[in-house]
Amino acid sequence: MNQDDSPSPIVIVDAINHYYSGAAVAALKNISLTIAEGCCFGLLGPNGAGKTTLISLLTGIISPQKSVQTPQGRIQISGFDYPSDAAKIKAVSGLVPQDYAFYPALTGRENLQFFAGLYKIATADVVARVDYCVAVCGLENVLDQRAATYSGGIKRRLNIALGLLHNPKILYLDEPTVGIDAQSRYFILQAIQQLKASGMTIVYTSHYMEEVEQICDEVAIIDHGEVLLQAPMAALLQNDRQLVITPAQPPLPEALALLQQVGVAVWDGEHLTLELGDGRTLSEVLVLAEGAGIVVNKMHFGSSSLEHIYLQATHRKLRQ
Amino acid sequence: MQLLAIIRKELLLLCRDLHGLLLLFVMPVVFILIMSLAMKGDFDRRSGVRLDVLVADLEHSIITQNMLAKVAENEQFNLIKVADLDTDVDVELAIKKDRYSFLVTVPEQAFTEQAAGVAVADVLVAPATSPAVTQLFFATLTYAAAEQNMGLSIKALQEYSPDLKGLDVFSDSKRNEGLVSTRYAFSAKEEAKAPTSVQQNVPAWLVFSMFFVVIPLANTLINERQLGTLRRIQTIPVASWKLIVGKIIPYFFINQIQVMLMLVVGVTLVPLLGGDRLTLGSSVAGLVLISTALSVAALGYAMLIAVVSRTTEQATTLGGAGNIILAAIGGIMVPAFVMPEFMQTFTVVSPMSWGLQGFLDILLRGGGVAEVCPEAGSLFLLGAVMLGLALLLLHRHSES
Numbered sequence: 169m170n171q172d173d174s175p176s177p178i179v180i181v182d183a184i185n186h187y188y189s190g191a192a193v194a195a196l197k198n199i200s201l202t203i204a205e206g207c208c209f210g211l212l213g214p215n216g217a218g219k220t221t222l223i224s225l226l227t228g229i230i231s232p233q234k235s236v237q238t239p240q241g242r243i244q245i246s247g248f249d250y251p252s253d254a255a256k257i258k259a260v261s262g263l264v265p266q267d268y269a270f271y272p273a274l275t276g277r278e279n280l281q282f283f284a285g286l287y288k289i290a291t292a293d294v295v296a297r298v299d300y301c302v303a304v305c306g307l308e309n310v311l312d313q314r315a316a317t318y319s320g321g322i323k324r325r326l327n328i329a330l331g332l333l334h335n336p337k338i339l340y341l342d343e344p345t346v347g348i349d350a351q352s353r354y355f356i357l358q359a360i361q362q363l364k365a366s367g368m369t370i371v372y373t374s375h376y377m378e379e380v381e382q383i384c385d386e387v388a389i390i391d392h393g394e395v396l397l398q399a400p401m402a403a404l405l406q407n408d409r410q411l412v413i414t415p416a417q418p419p420l421p422e423a424l425a426l427l428q429q430v431g432v433a434v435w436d437g438e439h440l441t442l443e444l445g446d447g448r449t450l451s452e453v454l455v456l457a458e459g460a461g462i463v464v465n466k467m468h469f470g471s472s473s474l475e476h477i478y479l480q481a482t483h484r485k486l487r488q
Numbered sequence: 489m490q491l492l493a494i495i496r497k498e499l500l501l502l503c504r505d506l507h508g509l510l511l512l513f514v515m516p517v518v519f520i521l522i523m524s525l526a527m528k529g530d531f532d533r534r535s536g537v538r539l540d541v542l543v544a545d546l547e548h549s550i551i552t553q554n555m556l557a558k559v560a561e562n563e564q565f566n567l568i569k570v571a572d573l574d575t576d577v578d579v580e581l582a583i584k585k586d587r588y589s590f591l592v593t594v595p596e597q598a599f600t601e602q603a604a605g606v607a608v609a610d611v612l613v614a615p616a617t618s619p620a621v622t623q624l625f626f627a628t629l630t631y632a633a634a635e636q637n638m639g640l641s642i643k644a645l646q647e648y649s650p651d652l653k654g655l656d657v658f659s660d661s662k663r664n665e666g667l668v669s670t671r672y673a674f675s676a677k678e679e680a681k682a683p684t685s686v687q688q689n690v691p692a693w694l695v696f697s698m699f700f701v702v703i704p705l706a707n708t709l710i711n712e713r714q715l716g717t718l719r720r721i722q723t724i725p726v727a728s729w730k731l732i733v734g735k736i737i738p739y740f741f742i743n744q745i746q747v748m749l750m751l752v753v754g755v756t757l758v759p760l761l762g763g764d765r766l767t768l769g770s771s772v773a774g775l776v777l778i779s780t781a782l783s784v785a786a787l788g789y790a791m792l793i794a795v796v797s798r799t800t801e802q803a804t805t806l807g808g809a810g811n812i813i814l815a816a817i818g819g820i821m822v823p824a825f826v827m828p829e830f831m832q833t834f835t836v837v838s839p840m841s842w843g844l845q846g847f848l849d850i851l852l853r854g855g856g857v858a859e860v861c862p863e864a865g866s867l868f869l870l871g872a873v874m875l876g877l878a879l880l881l882l883h884r885h886s887e888s
Contacts, residue, residue: 273504274504283724330720
């Protein structure tokens with residue numbers, strides 16, 4: 169990518185380490201990544217990979233530990249450095265936690281008014297900000313009901329509305345669609361697209377790969393506290409010369425041996441990945457595969473699925 | 489602005505917490521009413537209130553009147569003639585129901601017939617009358633009857649021997665004064681004044697209820713932690729002290745409303761239900777000082793419990809059980825003056841006892857600001873230390 173054309177980074181994380189007290193293993197190990205302004209950035213990783221710790225550091229919930237940082241270790245957000253400019257960084261950041269982080273005994277409006285007060289939004293602007301957040305999240309009809317009475321989908325939407333109140337430059341969404349129905353998920357994804365279109369930078373974590381594929385411009389996969397890869401979504405999914413087949417039956421060893429003759433063939437227990445060598449066409453390879461007794465159930469060509477890449481990067485191991 | 493938002497939110501949450509409101513306002517009112525009325529009789533006896541004694545004098549002679557007049561000289565007993573009661577009163581039933589402590593029946597010709605072995609008075613003792621009081625009454629009545637007997641004997645002797653004229657047993661009673669001198673091991677100071685039931689129970693349960701802010705206050709903080717709202721708040725530039733002060737201020741006013749409500753209950757509701765009326769003393773400033781100091785201590789305790797507890801169950805157990813232990817030690821549940829001496833000394837361990845003594849200084853002993861200063865100072869100091877500790881722990885938790 170041409171460096172001159174690329175948007176300036178709004179988040180720079182450079183060589184950051186973090187240890188929880190009493191833990192033998194680092195929660196974050198020499199983490200480095202950048203997030204471009206205005207992009208939607210997917211942060212992926214299994215449970216316990218270090219995503220929440222990283223977001224907690226970026227949003228100021230926990231402070232960087234001086235004792236475990238290398239000399240070059242730093243976090244810079246929107247031009248401000250942690251921890252010296254912590255208050256300024258908090259002012260430009262918004263967090264939508266995975267939990268329903270509001271008061272169930274209060275109404276939606278009372279929750280919004282309370283957090284507006286904490287964000288020191290001027291009294292004259294509170295109504296306009298609340299109205300904007302309510303409109304983006306579709307809360308008009310439930311605003312004066314107690315939040316405890318909301319359905320899961322409405323609770324998620326209120327959770328997002330609260331993160332938007334102070335019009336942050338960067339919004340962290342921690343699994344905002346978990347446990348809700350398809351309609352609510354669609355609404356929330358549309359709302360996120362709308363926010364992204366308005367120029368807001370979005371950092372998005374989710375275990376739903378198709379969502380991340382749909383809305384994110386760039387992704388980073390982290391595991392065991394380390395960044396395994398960071399790449400633009402388009403580049404990550406682009407794969408001109410690879411055919412990924414999901415067969416009806418696992419291929420026999422003879423079939424694999426036959427296919428190895430035309431190029432690299434890898435069976436991972438679920439997918440058969442065939443690298444097309446130069447000069448081979450797709451139709452030729454398909455004929456060979458069918459000739460080897462493989463019945464194609466599903467196939468990908470020219471692009472990879474994010475889930476496939478994710479599982480490859482994290483080695484498919486079941487986590488505790 | 490941030491502080492106002494936090495205070496408003498806390499008030500809204502508290503208003504919608506029915507259980508919390510019941511705990512803070514209804515529980516102490518119920519305790520005050522029940523305990524003030526239930527313990528009235530016992531406190532009355534301790535504080536020297538006269539016991540009602542019904543008297544049926546069937547002989548109705550000068551001698552029996554003199555005997556009963558002698559009993560009435562004892563200020564402990566209030567003699568009421570059965571004849572003065574309404575005719576439909578069943579006196580034996582009234583004694584059985586503890587409306588009176590004793591029924592004394594003097595039979596017809598009691599003193600003239602006594603030589604034949606007939607008692608000069610029959611005493612029916614009410615069920616709740618303590619054995620000590622019964623012994624005291626029995627001794628008083630026996631002494632009065634014996635005195636009349638002695639008078640009769642002297643009179644008979646005088647009829648046989650005119651030389652004995654002038655001898656009068658009754659004139660000796662003056663000489664009996666000073667036969668026994670009394671000294672007190674402790675000087676009879678104002679502090680030794682025993683409260684009435686309502687004077688003990690209103691401040692006692694008021695102090696108890698003020699410390700119960702620990703439950704709703706801790707629950708809101710723990711819920712914030714468990715729901716993730718605290719995590720969201722940590723992403724907002726707001727100082728830790730504002731979070732604590734914003735929580736404390738509404739509960740401080742709740743404490744002051746508790747004080748006013750309980751005093752009103754003691755002044756109006758308890759007498760309406762047959763108890764004594766609470767006397768308020770004369771120092772409003774002293775009352776404000778001790779209630780403010782007590783509230784600071786109660787809120788410090790509540791914040792500390794809230795910060796160290798991880799779950800609402802822990803907070804309820806720690807806060808609730810802690811309150812009950814402090815109340816048991818501090819003379820709230822059992823008044824300090826009925827405790828053995830070593831236990832009375834031990835009451836000072838409980839800050840509830842400091843608060844109770846402060847209130848009693850005002851309500852019972854007529855004290856003012858100067859008199860409550862030691863208790864108020866101790867409570868302020870304790871509250872400040874606990875709040876400081878809570879702030880420190882809260883800051884440390886958020887750091888880790």
